[in-house]
Amino acid sequence: MQKALETLLIGLSTGSIYALMSLALVLVWRSTRVINFAQAGQAMFSTYIGFEIATRSQIFWLGLLFAIVAGALLGAGVDYFFMRVLFKHANSGPALVVAPVIATLGLLGLIRSIVGLTWGGEFKSLTAPASKNGFTFGEVTIPFSPLDSLTIITVAVILIILALLFQRTNLGLALRASAYSPEIAQLAGIRTARTRTIGWAIAGGVGGVAGMLVTSYNFLTPYSLDLLLVFGFIAAVIGGLESMVGAVIGALVLGIGLTIILNYVGTSLVFIGGFSVLLLVLLIKPDGIMARGKVRRG
Amino acid sequence: MAKVVGGNTGSKVRKKLALFFLIGWILLIIGDRVDELRVYQGAQIAMYTIALASIVLLTGYSGQVSLGNGAMMAVGGYAAALTLNNLQTPIWSAFMMAILVAALFGAFLGLAAARLSGPYLAGTTLALAVGLPAIANQFSFLGGEPGLLFDVGFPPERFGEDFTQYKWFFWIATFIALIALFVTSNILQSRFGRTWRAIRGNSLAAELSGINASQLKVLAFSVSSGLAGLAGAVLAMTISLVAPGAYTLALSFALVTGAVLAGISSLPGVVLGGFILVAIPEIADALASSLGSEDKLNSYLPGLIVSVLLILSVIYTPNGPGENLRKHFHKKSAH
Amino acid sequence: MSLVVSNLSVSHGAISALRGIDFSVEVGQLAAVIGANGAGKTTLLRTLSGLKDAISGNATWKDREILGKRPDELVRRGISHVSEGKSVIPELSVKENLILGGIWRGKKSDTAEAINEVVELFPRLGERMSQSANTLSGGERQMLAIGRALVSRPKLLLLDEPSLGLAPIVIEQIFQTIDQLRHRLGLTVLLVEQNAMSALEIADIGVIINLGEVVATGPANELINDPALRAAYLGY
Numbered sequence: 001m002q003k004a005l006e007t008l009l010i011g012l013s014t015g016s017i018y019a020l021m022s023l024a025l026v027l028v029w030r031s032t033r034v035i036n037f038a039q040a041g042q043a044m045f046s047t048y049i050g051f052e053i054a055t056r057s058q059i060f061w062l063g064l065l066f067a068i069v070a071g072a073l074l075g076a077g078v079d080y081f082f083m084r085v086l087f088k089h090a091n092s093g094p095a096l097v098v099a100p101v102i103a104t105l106g107l108l109g110l111i112r113s114i115v116g117l118t119w120g121g122e123f124k125s126l127t128a129p130a131s132k133n134g135f136t137f138g139e140v141t142i143p144f145s146p147l148d149s150l151t152i153i154t155v156a157v158i159l160i161i162l163a164l165l166f167q168r169t170n171l172g173l174a175l176r177a178s179a180y181s182p183e184i185a186q187l188a189g190i191r192t193a194r195t196r197t198i199g200w201a202i203a204g205g206v207g208g209v210a211g212m213l214v215t216s217y218n219f220l221t222p223y224s225l226d227l228l229l230v231f232g233f234i235a236a237v238i239g240g241l242e243s244m245v246g247a248v249i250g251a252l253v254l255g256i257g258l259t260i261i262l263n264y265v266g267t268s269l270v271f272i273g274g275f276s277v278l279l280l281v282l283l284i285k286p287d288g289i290m291a292r293g294k295v296r297r298g
Numbered sequence: 299m300a301k302v303v304g305g306n307t308g309s310k311v312r313k314k315l316a317l318f319f320l321i322g323w324i325l326l327i328i329g330d331r332v333d334e335l336r337v338y339q340g341a342q343i344a345m346y347t348i349a350l351a352s353i354v355l356l357t358g359y360s361g362q363v364s365l366g367n368g369a370m371m372a373v374g375g376y377a378a379a380l381t382l383n384n385l386q387t388p389i390w391s392a393f394m395m396a397i398l399v400a401a402l403f404g405a406f407l408g409l410a411a412a413r414l415s416g417p418y419l420a421g422t423t424l425a426l427a428v429g430l431p432a433i434a435n436q437f438s439f440l441g442g443e444p445g446l447l448f449d450v451g452f453p454p455e456r457f458g459e460d461f462t463q464y465k466w467f468f469w470i471a472t473f474i475a476l477i478a479l480f481v482t483s484n485i486l487q488s489r490f491g492r493t494w495r496a497i498r499g500n501s502l503a504a505e506l507s508g509i510n511a512s513q514l515k516v517l518a519f520s521v522s523s524g525l526a527g528l529a530g531a532v533l534a535m536t537i538s539l540v541a542p543g544a545y546t547l548a549l550s551f552a553l554v555t556g557a558v559l560a561g562i563s564s565l566p567g568v569v570l571g572g573f574i575l576v577a578i579p580e581i582a583d584a585l586a587s588s589l590g591s592e593d594k595l596n597s598y599l600p601g602l603i604v605s606v607l608l609i610l611s612v613i614y615t616p617n618g619p620g621e622n623l624r625k626h627f628h629k630k631s632a633h
Numbered sequence: 634m635s636l637v638v639s640n641l642s643v644s645h646g647a648i649s650a651l652r653g654i655d656f657s658v659e660v661g662q663l664a665a666v667i668g669a670n671g672a673g674k675t676t677l678l679r680t681l682s683g684l685k686d687a688i689s690g691n692a693t694w695k696d697r698e699i700l701g702k703r704p705d706e707l708v709r710r711g712i713s714h715v716s717e718g719k720s721v722i723p724e725l726s727v728k729e730n731l732i733l734g735g736i737w738r739g740k741k742s743d744t745a746e747a748i749n750e751v752v753e754l755f756p757r758l759g760e761r762m763s764q765s766a767n768t769l770s771g772g773e774r775q776m777l778a779i780g781r782a783l784v785s786r787p788k789l790l791l792l793d794e795p796s797l798g799l800a801p802i803v804i805e806q807i808f809q810t811i812d813q814l815r816h817r818l819g820l821t822v823l824l825v826e827q828n829a830m831s832a833l834e835i836a837d838i839g840v841i842i843n844l845g846e847v848v849a850t851g852p853a854n855e856l857i858n859d860p861a862l863r864a865a866y867l868g869y
Contacts, residue, residue: 035421086612098357101420102363103608105551108551108605109548109551109601112598113599113601117599120594121597121598223547226428227428229428237421269436271433272433274429283410
């Protein structure tokens, strides 16, 4: 019973980080109809910035703030200087369908090499904002740590901010409208291209937070966020790719599921487990667990 | 009418076969004239050519995008090594096994993939490319991080004392690549190849005209994976081992780049793509040593060049430089 | 002169959709653009609202060029387009659909006021403010689409087939509403319709388009009474 509870808590903390990456992917997918594989690279770059600031100032939260800002700027820049050019040029031929996907892949490689050339490939270790040692109750120490709880709280705060932004502000309404129907949004006077760039910025900032949180558990290298991208994608697919709420639920389900495998089966099956979940969802409920018989678009 | 067409293709195939023999013969002569490093790079080009053919077959002809070819190569490499090490069978059987296992694996994935549209398929195969090589670390029978030995043995003695190990790799790799290209080009010109292109053009229209698009997609996936597996085994041969570190995400990226540069729907282009992929590290090395001798440069400059090439080509010549040339000439002849 | 379209040509790729379109509408007038399916009416509206590029010609609103501008820029110049097929966003609530039309002005109080006016006009929308637009009937959706455009406080309203797919009784209501609207708000309206008779009845002038060309323009009542036109284009 105790182990089950621990698994659930650890799963929630793991899943909450996936939720951020998954949200970032869904935000971009909704507005641009591209799975942005470069999201891992953008998050990595932002995390390196955050790492530098956090290490120099000895304040994790200042680093986090800089990671968010760097992620947002980079996200906006990618859309403004890269995706717009791409869509202008790639408009015919067999590569039309694959060009955006391949382009984001190229961008991932580009950011990775730039980061590598700047910071090298060494393992960087970030001082975590809270202890990684589990809470102790009398004699018993559980694996769930203050850092885990801080992760959950941080993500919760960010999710609440995002929910307020999307549900309560005009910017949020413009973002949703542009995602659902760019044409009608534009006819209503929304500057959809600008709105899309803002969406990319938000996704970039959120990705930066995910990178910083992962890095407070593990080392930072130019490759250390690849797995986050994969699990974020799987979570987004579980949630149906279109829905932000679905992305979060999908991530929590995946986080808990993978922690169950980790605690009860073994490390070796974690990736296989995640991949099997992906295939199962795609085969059985390709529109995600939130879908109610709607046909998948695009 | 049908008979005429049939006879025609028959003679075409024979002509093509003769052409491939000629190319092979020329390559062997060249192999005798250049130094060890070039011979080794020749083997690498052959390996990349097979791997790129597998991408071109899938993406260029059936319109599906797979980013996980590195993973499929890993499957082939491990299958070949396990066969050779455990069953002590002849080398060729190890390569056949690589094709077979990777094709089966691809068929399994294809069953899922056939129902997936662009982003889902891309993401799924990317997940595979990230995760699959790492899985090898977790299982002892796959040799963990150091991997498994894959030793195709010394060249036969009758080739003489001067016949080096690398030349032997080059011979095998070239031989396999020529056969693979020959078979692939025939598949593409067969009824299957034409139907694949029809699917790429318009799945719905193909479906309406009685083509079972999803079955063909599974088949395309399976054939492409088999080819990738073969390339994986050839790669394993050239480095004499199969290890997770050989089939990285970077390999998958490089292959996609090579395919885009080669012209994603052009089979002859894959040889050019292979050349480029082998040349990039060389150029990067030269650049790195002229810029300084930092480790960082050596590790990340090739990646930088690959990414920049990929981005530029996808923006400016999304269908490959060949496509642009063709359009150019087309316009000229039209005027 | 307020809306002046001269020598406008538009194509879909290699296929010519509109050729040398000429007509003009005075401020406060309602112009009905009439024509069969595929005549190019929708293309005309989409070009005027910036959704589609023209290949040649001019179109000015109050003496300033409107071709080559984005739809959101034109909204800022007082041109709102209600596109074909009940242009509402079904995933959003009725209220959100309405707010959408006012975001560009950046003043929440302004938008709230405009929404109140729309609700006065269409009380049915007021009752359903927090419902998803998905739950509305066809007629209600059309009202919502027009309402959203009105929240942008347009001077020129481009309406594309507001009667499409609606029951006859609802169509009559919609046309009545459009007629009231423009008198009350002093709107200039360009109304594209297949439903020729109803549209011409409330219109000041008519523009008849066939196969991408203007075949007749003139005061609406004259067009209605021209037997040749009636037979050829108005279908009765």
